[in-house]
Each structure stands twice: as structure tokens, then as C-alpha cells.
Amino acid sequence: MDGKKETNIEVKKRNRNRVFRYICSQGTVSNPDIAYATQMSLPTVTQITKELIGQGLVEENGELQSTGGRRAKALSAAVNTKLALGLDITKNHIGMVLANLKGEILKYGRIYKPHAHEDTYYREVSGELEQFLDEDGTDRERILGMGISFPGIIDLKREMIADSHILGVKFLPFEAVTRFFAWPCLFLNDANAGAYAEGIHSGDRERFFYLSLSNTVGGAVFSAGGLEQGNSFRCGEAGHMTVMPEGETCYCGKVGCLDVYCAAKRLSDLFGGKLERFFEELDRGDQTAVRAWETYTWYLALAVNNIHMILDCDVVLGGYVGSCMGAHIQDIQSRVSERNTFQEGGAFVRPCNYKTEAAALGAALNVIEIFMEQV
Numbered sequence: 001m002d003g004k005k006e007t008n009i010e011v012k013k014r015n016r017n018r019v020f021r022y023i024c025s026q027g028t029v030s031n032p033d034i035a036y037a038t039q040m041s042l043p044t045v046t047q048i049t050k051e052l053i054g055q056g057l058v059e060e061n062g063e064l065q066s067t068g069g070r071r072a073k074a075l076s077a078a079v080n081t082k083l084a085l086g087l088d089i090t091k092n093h094i095g096m097v098l099a100n101l102k103g104e105i106l107k108y109g110r111i112y113k114p115h116a117h118e119d120t121y122y123r124e125v126s127g128e129l130e131q132f133l134d135e136d137g138t139d140r141e142r143i144l145g146m147g148i149s150f151p152g153i154i155d156l157k158r159e160m161i162a163d164s165h166i167l168g169v170k171f172l173p174f175e176a177v178t179r180f181f182a183w184p185c186l187f188l189n190d191a192n193a194g195a196y197a198e199g200i201h202s203g204d205r206e207r208f209f210y211l212s213l214s215n216t217v218g219g220a221v222f223s224a225g226g227l228e229q230g231n232s233f234r235c236g237e238a239g240h241m242t243v244m245p246e247g248e249t250c251y252c253g254k255v256g257c258l259d260v261y262c263a264a265k266r267l268s269d270l271f272g273g274k275l276e277r278f279f280e281e282l283d284r285g286d287q288t289a290v291r292a293w294e295t296y297t298w299y300l301a302l303a304v305n306n307i308h309m310i311l312d313c314d315v316v317l318g319g320y321v322g323s324c325m326g327a328h329i330q331d332i333q334s335r336v337s338e339r340n341t342f343q344e345g346g347a348f349v350r351p352c353n354y355k356t357e358a359a360a361l362g363a364a365l366n367v368i369e370i371f372m373e374q375v
């Protein structure tokens with residue numbers, strides 16, 4: 001008996017969840033619209049939307065135009081009633097994003113703040129976030145929590161940052177960071193966060209590899225609506241694949257890693273640290289830029305081809321380079337295609353859709369998704 005009772009509750013919850021997600025995905029809808037789209041009965045839908053209105057998650061906004069019969073109530077999701085923060089911690093900067101239930105970025109910011117493994121750093125970051133929210137008087141009560149994108153191995157089982165070579169952090173318990181912030185926090189590896197932003201609103205069946213080309217190179221596998229973690233939370237660590245035996249030394253201590261050849265700074269350092277300028281110069285045909293791009297894409301195509309051979313799925317290029325390369329994706333597509341054993345085109349390599357603070361956004365979206373699952 002108990003089992004059956006529980007199942008009914010679960011079904012009810014699943015239905016409520018489906019209805020709320022549908023309303024969020026639409027602008028304004030009516031109960032009959034929802035019933036039609038979700039294939040539920042009108043009384044069930046009407047009951048659910050009544051509950052959602054009671055919870056303050058759905059609002060009534062007058063009536064919808066009707067071609068005949070009674071006019072239907074216009075319903076829309078109160079998408080700004082709950083918000084999530086995203087924080088992207090990198091070696092020299094922090095990125096901040098405030099997102100709503102629909103996953104829209106309400107505001108974002110990025111400031112120069114070199115990481116230091118000490119309390120002062122986190123206290124200052126917390127202060128920056130407070131200021132970020134104060135600027136337009138964000139109601140703190142609405143904040144569900146904060147997702148933190150961190151450039152390292154995030155061990156979800158032991159609740160610690162197991163390793164971040166780039167920041168010189170090892171076995172750092174989450175709690176040592178979260179105690180500085182006023183909200184519940186969760187952690188994502190930076191490439192995982194970028195992949196999450198890219199994948200969470202795509203179709204259920206979407207599976208892709210996300211190659212994050214920022215000042216470090218990372219990767220992630222997005223599959224079946226979520227991230228693959230691997231046995232040691234290192235799934236997708238493409239930055240430390242060997243692409244050049246006996247090659248240059250990587251910051252990890254090994255030689256010939258992809259990170260050495262495809263980190264964004266490999267390009268931006270040629271033009272005063274400005275990646276946008278690198279691409280402008282490349283467009284202009286500047287020989288330094290052209291030669292650097294030749295070398296860069298040679299290694300990148302090698303890595304992308306290897307990844308594609310193993311996983312047989314799309315490869316999304318993200319991070320700074322993926323966000324900035326624009327039409328130059330074609331250079332990579334043709335090089336990858338040349339390498340491919342199976343004579344397929346290079347269309348499976350594509351640039352990321354989310355270019356603004358993707359890692360911070362992905363971390364915030366993870367917070368939103370946890371809330372959505374509980375509606």
C-alpha cells in the first residue's frame with residue numbers, strides 16, 4: 001500500500017514539474033495550451049497551475065485572446081522569483097553571473113582578482129559578490145544558492161577540490177570555501193560548467209564533448225541531460241592528453257600536453273594578452289597571427305580528431321578561444337576533416353552557443369536545475 005501511495009505522489013510531482021517547465025519554456029500560455037502540450041487532462045492541469053500560483057511560481061496576467069467560447073486565463077512563470085548566482089574562479093579573474101529560473105542572464109561581471117589560497121581572497125570575493133548584487137538592489141531572499149566553477153578536479157564524493165595544478169590547491173574541502181558565502185554553494189569543474197551551460201537546454205538525447213579552450217584547456221562529456229564524471233571525477237580532462245611526446249613542459253609537470261599548445265594564452269600573449277586582437281590581426285592577415293593560428297589549429301585538429309574517434313559525437317569548442325573564433329571554426333573543420341579516417345566532413349566540430357561567462361552561467365544553471373527538479 002505504501003509503495004502505491006508513494007508512486008502517486010511521485011507521479012503528481014512529475015506532472016507538476018512538467019507543467020512548470022513547460023510554462024517556463026513558453027512566454028504566456030493557458031491551461032488548455034498546457035493540457036494539449038503535456039497530454040494531461042484539463043482538470044489536472046488547472047489544479048497544478050492553481051498550486052503553482054499559490055507557491056508564487058506562476059502568475060496570472062489577464063486573459064488570452066480566444067477565437068470563441070470562454071476566454072482562457074493567461075499564465076506565465078514568475079521567472080525572476082528565484083535566482084541563482086554563478087561564480088567562475090580563475091587564476092587571475094573572477095566572473096559573476098545572476099540568472100533566473102529560465103536560465104537567462106540578468107547581469108554579469110568580470111573583474112581582475114588573482115587567486116590566492118588564503119582567507120582574505122575568499123572574503124574579498126564575497127565582498128565583490130555583495131557589491132555585484134547591491135548595484136541594482138537584488139533581493140537576497142530570492143537567491144537559491146551559488147554555483148562555483150573551479151579550475152580543478154571536483155571530488156563530489158569527498159566534497160573537496162581534489163586537485164588544481166593551476167591554482168596550487170590540493171585536497172581543499174568545499175567547506176573551507178563555502179563558509180565565506182551567505183548562500184548554499186555547489187562546485188563544478190570549469191569545463192564541466194561550460195558544458196553544462198551548453199547542454200542543459202538542449203534535447204534529452206544530445207551528447208557532445210565540450211573542449212574548453214581558455215587559459216587552461218579542459219574538457220567534459222555531456223550526455224543524457226547531465227555530465228559524465230568518471231571514476232575519479234576526471235572525465236574529459238583533455239588538456240593533459242599527450243599530443244607531442246618529448247614536447248614542451250606543461251604546468252602539470254609532464255611534457256607535450258594539449259594544454260601547452262592550445263591554451264588561449266598561446267594566441268593572446270602575442271597581442272598583449274588580448275584574444276580579440278589576435279583574431280582581428282588574423283583577419284587582417286598579420287603574419288605572426290597567421291603562423292600562430294596554423295600551429296594552434298594543427299594541434300587542435302589532432303586532439304579533436306582523437307576525441308571524435310573515441311566518442312563519435314559532436315565536439316563543441318568553448319572557453320575563450322571557442323567564444324572568439326567566429327568564422328575561423330572553418331579552419332578547424334577542414335583540418336579535422338583532413339585527418340579523419342572515415343572521410344566525413346568536419347561539421348561535428350562547432351563553436352559553443354554560450355559565449356558570455358559560460359562557466360559561471362553553467363554553475364548557476366546547476367543550482368536552478370536542482371530547484372526545478374524539486375518543484
Ligand SMILES: [Zn+2]
Nearest residue numbers: 240250252257
Ligand atoms: Zn599537462
